[in-house]
Amino acid sequence: MTTQPSIEQLLNLSPLQRAWMRFKNNRRGYYSLWIFIVIFGVSLFAELISNDKPLIIQYEQQYYFPLWNDYPETTFGADFVSMTDYNDPYIREKILANGNWAIYPINNYRYDSINYFAELPNPARPSAQNFLGTDDRGRDVLARLIYGFRLSVLFALVLTAIGLVIGIIIGSIQGYFVGKVDLVTQRVIEIWSSMPELYLLIIFASIFKPSIGLLIILLSMFGWMGLSDYVRAEFLRGRNLDYVQAARSIGVSNVGIMFKHLLPNSMVPVLTFLPFRISGAILALTSLDYLGLGVPPSTPSLGELLSQGKDNIYAWWLSMTTFSVLVGTLVLLIFIGEALREALDTRRG
Amino acid sequence: MDNMNKQNSILEIKDLSVDFDTLAGSVNVVRDINFSVAAGETMALVGESGSGKSVTAMSILRLHDEEKVNYSSGSISFLGNNLLGTDENNIKAVRGSKISMIFQEPMTSLNPTFTVGDQIMEPLLIHKGMSKPAAKKRAIELMELTGIPDPHYRFDAFPHLLSGGQRQRMMISMALACDPKLLIADEPTTALDVTVQLQILLLLEKLKKEFSMAVLMVSHDLNLVKRFADHVCVMQEGNIVEQGRVDGLFNDPQHPYTIKLLNSEPERIIPDGETQALRDNKELLLGHHLKCHFTSTKGFFRRTLTTVKAVDNIDLVLREGETLGILGESGSGKSTLGRCLLKLENCSGEIYFDEKQIDHLTHTALRPLRKEFQVVFQDPYSSLSPRMTIEQIVGEGLEIHFPHLNKEQRREKIQKVLLEVGLEDDILWRYPHEFSGGQRQRIAIARVVILEPKLILLDEPTSALDVSVQKQVLVLLRELQERHKISYLFISHDLKVIEAVAHRIMVMKDGKIVETGETGEVFSTPKETYTQNLLTASLFKDEKLTA
Numbered sequence: 001m002t003t004q005p006s007i008e009q010l011l012n013l014s015p016l017q018r019a020w021m022r023f024k025n026n027r028r029g030y031y032s033l034w035i036f037i038v039i040f041g042v043s044l045f046a047e048l049i050s051n052d053k054p055l056i057i058q059y060e061q062q063y064y065f066p067l068w069n070d071y072p073e074t075t076f077g078a079d080f081v082s083m084t085d086y087n088d089p090y091i092r093e094k095i096l097a098n099g100n101w102a103i104y105p106i107n108n109y110r111y112d113s114i115n116y117f118a119e120l121p122n123p124a125r126p127s128a129q130n131f132l133g134t135d136d137r138g139r140d141v142l143a144r145l146i147y148g149f150r151l152s153v154l155f156a157l158v159l160t161a162i163g164l165v166i167g168i169i170i171g172s173i174q175g176y177f178v179g180k181v182d183l184v185t186q187r188v189i190e191i192w193s194s195m196p197e198l199y200l201l202i203i204f205a206s207i208f209k210p211s212i213g214l215l216i217i218l219l220s221m222f223g224w225m226g227l228s229d230y231v232r233a234e235f236l237r238g239r240n241l242d243y244v245q246a247a248r249s250i251g252v253s254n255v256g257i258m259f260k261h262l263l264p265n266s267m268v269p270v271l272t273f274l275p276f277r278i279s280g281a282i283l284a285l286t287s288l289d290y291l292g293l294g295v296p297p298s299t300p301s302l303g304e305l306l307s308q309g310k311d312n313i314y315a316w317w318l319s320m321t322t323f324s325v326l327v328g329t330l331v332l333l334i335f336i337g338e339a340l341r342e343a344l345d346t347r348r349g
Numbered sequence: 350m351d352n353m354n355k356q357n358s359i360l361e362i363k364d365l366s367v368d369f370d371t372l373a374g375s376v377n378v379v380r381d382i383n384f385s386v387a388a389g390e391t392m393a394l395v396g397e398s399g400s401g402k403s404v405t406a407m408s409i410l411r412l413h414d415e416e417k418v419n420y421s422s423g424s425i426s427f428l429g430n431n432l433l434g435t436d437e438n439n440i441k442a443v444r445g446s447k448i449s450m451i452f453q454e455p456m457t458s459l460n461p462t463f464t465v466g467d468q469i470m471e472p473l474l475i476h477k478g479m480s481k482p483a484a485k486k487r488a489i490e491l492m493e494l495t496g497i498p499d500p501h502y503r504f505d506a507f508p509h510l511l512s513g514g515q516r517q518r519m520m521i522s523m524a525l526a527c528d529p530k531l532l533i534a535d536e537p538t539t540a541l542d543v544t545v546q547l548q549i550l551l552l553l554e555k556l557k558k559e560f561s562m563a564v565l566m567v568s569h570d571l572n573l574v575k576r577f578a579d580h581v582c583v584m585q586e587g588n589i590v591e592q593g594r595v596d597g598l599f600n601d602p603q604h605p606y607t608i609k610l611l612n613s614e615p616e617r618i619i620p621d622g623e624t625q626a627l628r629d630n631k632e633l634l635l636g637h638h639l640k641c642h643f644t645s646t647k648g649f650f651r652r653t654l655t656t657v658k659a660v661d662n663i664d665l666v667l668r669e670g671e672t673l674g675i676l677g678e679s680g681s682g683k684s685t686l687g688r689c690l691l692k693l694e695n696c697s698g699e700i701y702f703d704e705k706q707i708d709h710l711t712h713t714a715l716r717p718l719r720k721e722f723q724v725v726f727q728d729p730y731s732s733l734s735p736r737m738t739i740e741q742i743v744g745e746g747l748e749i750h751f752p753h754l755n756k757e758q759r760r761e762k763i764q765k766v767l768l769e770v771g772l773e774d775d776i777l778w779r780y781p782h783e784f785s786g787g788q789r790q791r792i793a794i795a796r797v798v799i800l801e802p803k804l805i806l807l808d809e810p811t812s813a814l815d816v817s818v819q820k821q822v823l824v825l826l827r828e829l830q831e832r833h834k835i836s837y838l839f840i841s842h843d844l845k846v847i848e849a850v851a852h853r854i855m856v857m858k859d860g861k862i863v864e865t866g867e868t869g870e871v872f873s874t875p876k877e878t879y880t881q882n883l884l885t886a887s888l889f890k891d892e893k894l895t896a
């Protein structure tokens with residue numbers, strides 16, 4: 001326990017502050033949250049960590065910033081006017097010789113940069129050049145993992161946020177107005193949820209050019225239903241409580257009651273579900289990529305790495321590393337989710 | 350403390366302290382208490398909520414979560430064995446066999462998926478090792494003993510088919526199944542109607558003699574304790590502040606807290622003659638032929654199965670500045686009537702408010718009028734939204750009905766009304782959970798008074814409060830009435846409360862008015878039998894009534 005508050009302090013905390021206290025007391029969940037935040041925060045700056053361009057170059061008393069500007073090779077005294085490949089041993093020698101210097105990122109590859117100067121055939125096992133080896137197209141696995149992790153988490157966050165908004169709106173309308181509105185919407189949801197999601201994805205993947213945007217739209221169309229059920233149930237419970245009656249008798253409008261009175265008190269089950277939904281979304285993206293129905297080929301994706309691992313079963317560095325990243329992420333999210341569920345359970349202290 | 354016969358005492362609690370583990374460390378809820386219960390006597394633990402009386406009762410059977418509770422000192426010896434020292438198996442052998450317990454809420458303390466017969470048989474099968482037919486025979490005997498009509502037929506009934514009183518009788522049958530030496534009754538009648546309450550208490554008294562057992566009764570109701578207990582322990586904040594024989598303690602209380610409790614019984618706060626003065630006041634609220642029927646339908650063509658007449662053809666008048674008490678037991682339709690009058694429930698009939706007919710108005714047309722008639726609900730714990738600050742809660746109505754006020758003016762008004770209801774004006778940014786029940790009810794009152802209404806519907810406004818707080822709230826309501834000339838519709842099941850504040854009363858039963866008249870008259874000379882029964886039952890006047 002970090003600091004122990006007195007009883008008086010504890011009683012004066014708002015319900016959310018108390019929930020936060022309980023969350024902090026669950027060490028596993030609390031540390032998981034911090035580890036997840038740090039890893040995700042770092043991965044947001046993936047370009048600075050894993051890139052095929054140096055961050056800064058000092059070449060003949062001039063500074064160059066290859067991350068933001070493109071320079072032709074001639075800038076650094078080479079022969080071509082084409083874009084510089086900073087991993088070319090020849091260029092590297094030029095940049096680093098005669099008192100010139102450059103700061104390279106920790107990992108010298110972007111998710112889509114191919115190591116043309118590899119010493120081993122692709123997929124190459126881990127080496128000093130590629131810390132976690134390369135995939136079957138010669139792309140650095142570590143770089144793809146970093147970018148792939150970032151993409152998965154961002155994708156999951158966006159998907160969850162959209163699902164949350166739609167779910168809350170529909171669930172609250174159902175739960176508040178009940179009667180016919182609820183009856184009809186619930187039937188529509190039942191029909192909608194019985195649509196074969198995977199077939200739809202396959203069909204759409206063949207009609208449209210696959211992209212992250214399309215995936216988000218398609219998955220959002222189905223993702224809100226689980227949440228709306230919980231919001232609806234909470235609204236059904238809450239709409240007859242005294243404070244809602246009191247608001248009604250004061251003359252508060254329906255929208256006012258829904259969003260000022262009912263919604264803040266209906267968020268507990270929704271909040272509890274968020275980490276699990278995020279992990280579910282990551283898993284969904286990974287499986288779709290694995291099946292080849294997901295993101296376009298050049299995008300960094302964990303699923304695609306897994307499927308390469310399956311195709312090249314001897315290349316353990318493909319499957320094992322991706323597996324570890326995936327399991328690590330999901331385990332962290334589940335620990336956070338568990339701690340959150342316990343923290344929001346008011347029956348505990 | 351009086352000396353009790355040592356040989357005679359079944360249960361002896363010595364220096365017992367109970368602590369609970371919380372996030373903030375250990376909290377001491379019961380402190381060094383001592384008392385003993387002798388065979389054949391009723392010991393009552395009285396106190397307000399949070400005094401530790403239920404915690405004490407539950408400690409005897411070690412019903413607390415073993416991981417969270419810590420009995421830091423003392424002993425509980427039952428027939429010479431220290432229950433705190435024994436292992437889990439021994440305590441299980443005692444539970445339900447030598448000591449049994451009945452709980453407050455008969456609606457939830459029976460398992461809804463088993464028949465009551467099965468549940469009564471359970472302790473017989475576990476503790477007495479009876480065969481099934483023998484257990485069934487005994488169970489039916491017990492049901493007969495506790496006054497359940499047609500026990501053979503009821504044996505196979507599920508709990509939801511029984512009324513609250515019957516369920517409590519079932520609980521008692523179950524508790525008596527193994528001839529316990531000690532029966533712990535934790536607020537056994539609080540959830541029941543007054544007339545049923547009296548029957549159950551008389552039954553307990555009769556069974557106590559028949560089974561020659563001791564009863565430990567936990568209660569907040571001083572009248573009940575006075576009538577049914579032999580000894581009493583008064584608890585306050587985990588301590589026993591005073592104990593002794595009932596007659597001695599009630600006639601000559603020593604501790605200031607006991608004196609305070611005894612003085613907090615509500616008494617009439619309306620001066621004589623005021624009722625007469627109000628007779629010619631303008632009629633503020635008029636109801637004609639009010640009906641509110643709930644029908645349950647079945648099938649595609651919506652065949653009507655049953656109709657519940659919650660409010661059945663009621664006429665009513667409320668004058669300016671007057672308090673009309675609506676008295677009735679649960680299910681009498683008194684709350685529905687109140688909600689109908691304020692158009693929170695749909696009903697038929699004519700309603701006039703301030704000479705304006707309001708029964709046909711739509712919700713939108715009614716909204717500006719809502720300012721004039723307001724509601725205060727029973728439970729201050731559920732009537733304040735837990736995620737809004739006091740300023741938001743009290744100020745919400747202002748934003749709607751006084752839109753011309755700016756933020757500063759609104760705040761000024763909120764602070765003024767908070768002071769008026771006896772709260773501090775610096776609590777604006779705090780949340781409801783930081784306040785006690787009485788303070789919350791004051792906040793709920795502030796929320797409606799700020800709108801300067803002409804009529805307030807008070808739906809059991811003091812039922813969820815401790816007795817000492819109850820009186821303060823009643824006094825506050827009275828002050829507000831005098832100052833602002835507000836009319837009250839005061840709904841309650843509690844005769845004493847109604848007697849304290851109402852000018853006129855209306856007794857309701859099954860959706861109909863049984864009797865109506867000026868308070869003094871109805872209480873001194875009730876005309877209808879139902880009213881008479883209600884009066885005797887709730888005031889424990891007549892001891893000749895039998896179960």
